[in-house]
Amino acid sequence: MAALARAALRFLSRPSYGCVAGASFLQSSVRPGLARGICTASRLFGDAGEKSDGTLGAHSMQEPQLENETKEAKHEDDGSRKTSHSDDLEGEAIAGEEFEEQTKLRVLNRALEFVPEYGWSMEALAEGAEAEGLSAAAAGMFEQGAVELVVHFVRECNTQLRKQLTEENARLQQEQDEQRPVEEFLRDALESRLRMHIPYMDRWSQAMGLLLTPQALPDSVCLLTELVDEIWFQAGDRSTDFNWYTRRGLLAAIYSATELVMIQDSSEDYEETWSFLEHRLANASLATQAASQVKQTGESLVQGVIGAAITVSHCSAPNFVWVPFHKAQQKCVLVAVS
Amino acid sequence: MCFLRKARGVAAALARRCLSVEARKSNFGYEVVTETEKTNKVYGVFQNVAKNYDTMNDAMSLGIHRWWKDSFMRLMNATPGIRLLDVAGGTGDIAFRFLDYISSKPHRAFQKEEQDLSWEEISQMYEQREGEQSIDKGSMVVVCDINKEMLHIGQARARERTNTNGLSWILGNAEELPVADNKFDIYSIAFGIRNVTDIPRALDEAYRVLRPGGRFMCLEFSHVTNPVVERLYDIYSFQIIPVLGEVIAEDWKSYQYLVESIRLFPDQSAKSRPN
Numbered sequence: 001m002a003a004l005a006r007a008a009l010r011f012l013s014r015p016s017y018g019c020v021a022g023a024s025f026l027q028s029s030v031r032p033g034l035a036r037g038i039c040t041a042s043r044l045f046g047d048a049g050e051k052s053d054g055t056l057g058a059h060s061m062q063e064p065q066l067e068n069e070t071k072e073a074k075h076e077d078d079g080s081r082k083t084s085h086s087d088d089l090e091g092e093a094i095a096g097e098e099f100e101e102q103t104k105l106r107v108l109n110r111a112l113e114f115v116p117e118y119g120w121s122m123e124a125l126a127e128g129a130e131a132e133g134l135s136a137a138a139a140g141m142f143e144q145g146a147v148e149l150v151v152h153f154v155r156e157c158n159t160q161l162r163k164q165l166t167e168e169n170a171r172l173q174q175e176q177d178e179q180r181p182v183e184e185f186l187r188d189a190l191e192s193r194l195r196m197h198i199p200y201m202d203r204w205s206q207a208m209g210l211l212l213t214p215q216a217l218p219d220s221v222c223l224l225t226e227l228v229d230e231i232w233f234q235a236g237d238r239s240t241d242f243n244w245y246t247r248r249g250l251l252a253a254i255y256s257a258t259e260l261v262m263i264q265d266s267s268e269d270y271e272e273t274w275s276f277l278e279h280r281l282a283n284a285s286l287a288t289q290a291a292s293q294v295k296q297t298g299e300s301l302v303q304g305v306i307g308a309a310i311t312v313s314h315c316s317a318p319n320f321v322w323v324p325f326h327k328a329q330q331k332c333v334l335v336a337v338s
Numbered sequence: 339m340c341f342l343r344k345a346r347g348v349a350a351a352l353a354r355r356c357l358s359v360e361a362r363k364s365n366f367g368y369e370v371v372t373e374t375e376k377t378n379k380v381y382g383v384f385q386n387v388a389k390n391y392d393t394m395n396d397a398m399s400l401g402i403h404r405w406w407k408d409s410f411m412r413l414m415n416a417t418p419g420i421r422l423l424d425v426a427g428g429t430g431d432i433a434f435r436f437l438d439y440i441s442s443k444p445h446r447a448f449q450k451e452e453q454d455l456s457w458e459e460i461s462q463m464y465e466q467r468e469g470e471q472s473i474d475k476g477s478m479v480v481v482c483d484i485n486k487e488m489l490h491i492g493q494a495r496a497r498e499r500t501n502t503n504g505l506s507w508i509l510g511n512a513e514e515l516p517v518a519d520n521k522f523d524i525y526s527i528a529f530g531i532r533n534v535t536d537i538p539r540a541l542d543e544a545y546r547v548l549r550p551g552g553r554f555m556c557l558e559f560s561h562v563t564n565p566v567v568e569r570l571y572d573i574y575s576f577q578i579i580p581v582l583g584e585v586i587a588e589d590w591k592s593y594q595y596l597v598e599s600i601r602l603f604p605d606q607s608a609k610s611r612p613n
Contacts, residue, residue, distance in 0.1 A: 103551075126417040134551025137523035140415055 104141055106132050108152045111139075112200075119203050120146045120210055147216045150207045154223050157196045158230065165189060165234040182235050183285050189231045190255060191274055194262055198270075205263050228252045250311060254280045257315040283311040364535055367598030376535045381485060383592040384428075384533075388487035390587040391429050395529070397582045398559070398596065407528065410557050411435045414524060418443065422479040423522040423547060425512045425540075426530020428488025430495055430505075433479045437501055440477045478504035480522075484511050512540040517547045524548075528557040532603040561605040575600070 111128025118124040125139035125146070132138075142148040172179065179185075197204050211220035228251040237247060257280065262273045284307065364376040371379065387394055395403045410432065416422070418440055424432045483489050489507050496502050510516045512527070512534050525544045534540045544554050562568040575597040583593030 122415060123417055126419075129551055132551075135523040135549040135553075136417055136420055136551075137549075137553040138551030139417065140413075140524075140553050145415065 100141070103134070103138070105152075107134070107138060107141070108149060111149055112153060115149070115200055115203055120150050120207050122146060125149060144215050147210050147213060150210045151216060151219045151223070153200075153207070154211070154220070157193065158223060158227050160196065161189065161193045161227070162230050162234075164192060165230070169234055179236065183281050185235045186231060186251065187274075187278060187281055189234070190251075190258065190277055193227065193231075193255075194258060194270075194273070194277075197259075197262065201263065204259075208259065208263070224252055224255070228255065246308075250284045250308070253312065253315045254284060280311055280314060283307050283314065365599075365602050367595040368602070373535050379595070380533050380535070383595050384485045385487050386589045386592050387587060387596075388428070388485065388491050391488065391491065393586050394583070394593070394596070397579055397586070397593075403529075406557060407431055407435055410526070410528065410555065411439050414439075414526070414553075414555060416440060416443075416477070416524065418477050420477055420523045421521065422477075422524045422526060423482060423515075423517065424479060425482045425515070425525065425527045425544075426484070426533065427481050427526070427528060428483035428485055428492050430481055430492035432526055432528050433481045433492075433505060434495070434499065436479050437503070437505060441501055476504070478506070480506050480508060480517075482508050482510045482512070482515065482517075484509070513543060514539075515543045515547055519546050520549045522547050522549065522552060524553045524555060526555045526557070529559065531556055531558055532599045558603065559600045560603065 107125065107128045109128075110131045111125045113131070114124040114127040118127060122139055122142075122145045125142055126136035129138040130136050139145075180188075200207065210216060225248065228248045231251060232247055237244070239247070254277070258273060258277045261276050262270060265273045267273075362373050363370050364373045365371075366376045366379050384391075399406070414422075414436070416436060416439060420440075422433070422436050424430075424436070427433055481489070481492060483492075486509060489509060493507060496505060508516060512530070513536050525548050527540075527544075531537060531540065541554075548554065562571050579597050580590045580593045584590040587593075
């Protein structure tokens, strides 16, 4: 979606004066997923190579490896089968895209090591590329630069959390232990997810800022919704009514607020953050429980509404207290305290 | 006797075949010429045009080529330490922009991150800026051009600039670069590749001199997609630009060649297809 918008913007921004032909830039990459999808679609309609993203730079870089790959594939195939030239090209295009994706992942993972020093930036990506044995110019593969690095990291964290929770649930099922109370489960899930930020805590405020930029917004919103959905699903939520939305909305708000608290927390092992998290979950559980158990009595409804209101007010307009934000620069920020 | 006649016949046939292999045809604008002729003719065009190269570019693109080159730089997004080879960049447009981009990067990054500084930190920053060179980590740009006149213009411009650290000039053919293997991080060719006689060879050379992970960046005129605009552009190209060439540079033919070479260069989709 973001890539389409970008492509549209790029097309529209091309000057269309009479004398200007439209300069063409040969550059490193289009978003691989989108490109692959478009490639597949165009192949289905019998129009190969419409949006192939093999640029000469990337393609010529891959040529030796590709030649080996296609040779091996041919050996494996039945020798009597004829492959046409266009099939070869398509095969090369697919192999090229996969190679590009793998290279991007390698560089992104390596660049994370340089984030504490260089921040979430093109420099970190360039250092990552150099560390992988590629030229620093390979960081130019990432059109959005630092934003792609942050989005990759957040996606990796979500994947790791999903694995963790799935394993835990499987273990509980095997041992036939009792399911933990929902609140405790949510607390542990959010805590383990937030702990993944600890190695990058000094630069996490920069990452949060990058996630709010327009080019990152679709991705970051998607990732947040995926995260809260995953956590609730693993907690056992199978609701099919409006509760689905309230629960996830509340959890997203709690997560965001806790993240903000965490970046300025200077306590031992982030204890203040976890206590903040517990209190927010306790406030929120009033809302969820009351909504599910309510026998339409006014009192429990009112209690539920108050619980939700307290949660939202603590998340969005907290009790203001000045606390140190950046130790080196002695900045302070208003923060929620409970 | 009959053997000698046969031998002469065979020799003649061989000679004809050799000649036809050597005299491969290429396009010089809409004119079909041999490849060696094309190289010489293109050399002649740029020799004539060198002094007014900027004016020529302004005429061809109504001044928008400057925006394109700035965009090109942003797309390149070079970090300090990058080595750039700018081919067919005789007058140094891309090279100078690269130097400016690299030297301004630390300041821009600094501005983005540090908003509230104490006065001590600011004074430290000034001391640092005086001490260090504007290019750190060994960024360098090498400008390569086949045409001496274009290089002279570029060098004259460089002398007027304050910051030329890491800039060097070499005379060379894009099809046979006088550069060792795996040397550069970025190979750029701006408005030059359509003038190259044997483009696949130039691309092979680019592949050779680039490091693994290096980027090939090409900026070139291409086809207009909108048919209405295309017609206007055709009129402008064929009726107005050569006249301007005659008026500004007293050289109708060179500008005719330049306009025709744009028409013959493959369009955007053909260029991005791997082949």
